[in-house]
Amino acid sequence: MELIDEAVEAGARRWKACEVLGIDVRTYGRWKAGGHVDRRKGAPRCVKRKLTDAERDQIVEVSCDERFRDCTPYEIVAKLAEKGTYIASVSSFYRVLRAQGKLHHRSNSRPAQRHNRPPELCASGPNQVWSWDITYLKTSVAGIFLFAYLIIDVWSRKIVGWSVQAEESEEHAKALFRGLAHRYQLRDIRLHSDNGNPMKGLSILMTLYLLGVIPSFSRPRVHDDNPYSESLFKTLKYTVGYPKFFRDLDHARQWMGAFVDWYNTAHLHSAIGYVTPQQRHDGTATAILDARNQTLAAAHARHPERWSRRPIFWSAPATVYLNPSSETKAMLGQGVA
Numbered sequence: 001m002e003l004i005d006e007a008v009e010a011g012a013r014r015w016k017a018c019e020v021l022g023i024d025v026r027t028y029g030r031w032k033a034g035g036h037v038d039r040r041k042g043a044p045r046c047v048k049r050k051l052t053d054a055e056r057d058q059i060v061e062v063s064c065d066e067r068f069r070d071c072t073p074y075e076i077v078a079k080l081a082e083k084g085t086y087i088a089s090v091s092s093f094y095r096v097l098r099a100q101g102k103l104h105h106r107s108n109s110r111p112a113q114r115h116n117r118p119p120e121l122c123a124s125g126p127n128q129v130w131s132w133d134i135t136y137l138k139t140s141v142a143g144i145f146l147f148a149y150l151i152i153d154v155w156s157r158k159i160v161g162w163s164v165q166a167e168e169s170e171e172h173a174k175a176l177f178r179g180l181a182h183r184y185q186l187r188d189i190r191l192h193s194d195n196g197n198p199m200k201g202l203s204i205l206m207t208l209y210l211l212g213v214i215p216s217f218s219r220p221r222v223h224d225d226n227p228y229s230e231s232l233f234k235t236l237k238y239t240v241g242y243p244k245f246f247r248d249l250d251h252a253r254q255w256m257g258a259f260v261d262w263y264n265t266a267h268l269h270s271a272i273g274y275v276t277p278q279q280r281h282d283g284t285a286t287a288i289l290d291a292r293n294q295t296l297a298a299a300h301a302r303h304p305e306r307w308s309r310r311p312i313f314w315s316a317p318a319t320v321y322l323n324p325s326s327e328t329k330a331m332l333g334q335g336v337a
Contacts, residue, residue: 051088051096058087059096073097118216118225121190121322123155126281129190129322130154132161133229134168134198135236137252140245146252148236149176154192154228155320156281157269159260160184164252170201177207187212192322194218194226225323235263273316280316289314 007017018025051059062068068076073093080087088096097103123129132151139146147168151161161180165172180186191213193199200217208215218225236242236259246252264281268274275285293313300311321328 051092055088056096059093060100060102062087063093063097063102116219117325118192118218118323120325120328121154121192121216123153123320123322124318126153126156126158127160127184127189128155129192129320130160131192131226131228131322132199133194133226133233134196135233137164138245140247146246146249148252148256149173150229150232150236151176151180152228152232153277153281154322156277157228157232157272158264158277158281159232162256162260164249164256166249168196168198170198170204173198173204174207177204177211177213181211188214190214190216192216192218192226193229194223195220228322235267271317273314275316285316289316 003017003021008014014028015025018028062080063071063073063076068079071079073090076093077086077088077090087093094103121129130151131154132149135148135150136145137148147165149161149163149165149172150159152158153160161176163172163176177186189212191208193215195217198204199215205215223230239259243251243255246255264278265276267276269277269280272280273285273289275288279285279288296311296313300307321332324332
């Protein structure tokens with residue numbers, strides 16, 4: 001206000017001086033009349049209930065004290081109240097600790113590790129990206145399980161390798177992959193799995209390295225990072241005829257062999273255009289989808305009035321992603337890929 005008065009005394013127009021300072025002439029008049037409270041948006045205000053700097057420091061000090069560093073603000077306020085002490089509300093504790101970056105970890109121990117997402121894997125054909133995992137199979141004896149090792153091709157959804165054993169073991173996994181090396185060219189195949197001991201043991205990693213397989217792993221306790229194997233396990237255990245219990249190892253292997261044969265050669269997979277994984281894997285799915293679409297197009301040409309919109313033709317994705325990045329998800333959502 002003094003600046004405006006000085007400018008006016010120097011010959012400037014009052015409205016122009018107010019415009020330069022960013023206030024209205026009526027605001028200046030109100031201040032001149034004795035109302036010195038700046039009520040403009042964003043102006044500094046004096047809030048009587050605002051915590052002082054000393055109180056904010058006290059909140060941080062108390063929260064980081066050995067007695068309370070592992071407690072939530074709710075627990076801290078409750079324990080202080082029992083001792084007859086009140087510093088601030090629970091929401092004030094949260095607000096101050098959040099501003100100081102001490103809301104989640106205040107002790108001297110090592111904070112929880114943050115695991116990065118596994119790398120994005122992309123398959124545009126068979127034998128480029130595989131996924132594998134191990135699932136348990138119940139036996140007729142409570143507490144005793146068998147273990148099914150299943151390897152699936154992410155692009156074609158074909159089960160390329162399987163084994164049923166009495167225990168989880170790196171040795172069984174190594175034997176399975178060595179057998180696959182005689183049937184497939186494993187060089188440069190990307191292999192994704194979870195963090196189980198048979199997947200991350202030094203001997204299995206060395207075996208994969210010698211075979212030319214490049215492994216990647218899910219984050220700990222994050223099942224969504226390995227969705228193709230998890231989806232396969234659900235199909236396995238919810239298929240018609242799945243035994244509630246297996247009598248022995250031979251029974252489990254016989255049933256699993258029949259399931260793998262059905263899954264690869266008879267099961268019409270929804271994610272690949274309702275063709276079988278074997279047809280997708282060997283390339284015959286393209287001709288099958290074309291024949292279906294020609295039949296559909298001919299039916300639409302004969303009776304177009306029966307369709308309220310253009311018919312939806314059968315198709316299968318040309319490219320399949322495992323753990324796609326945010327950019328890839330946005331691209332897929334827009335129908336680019």
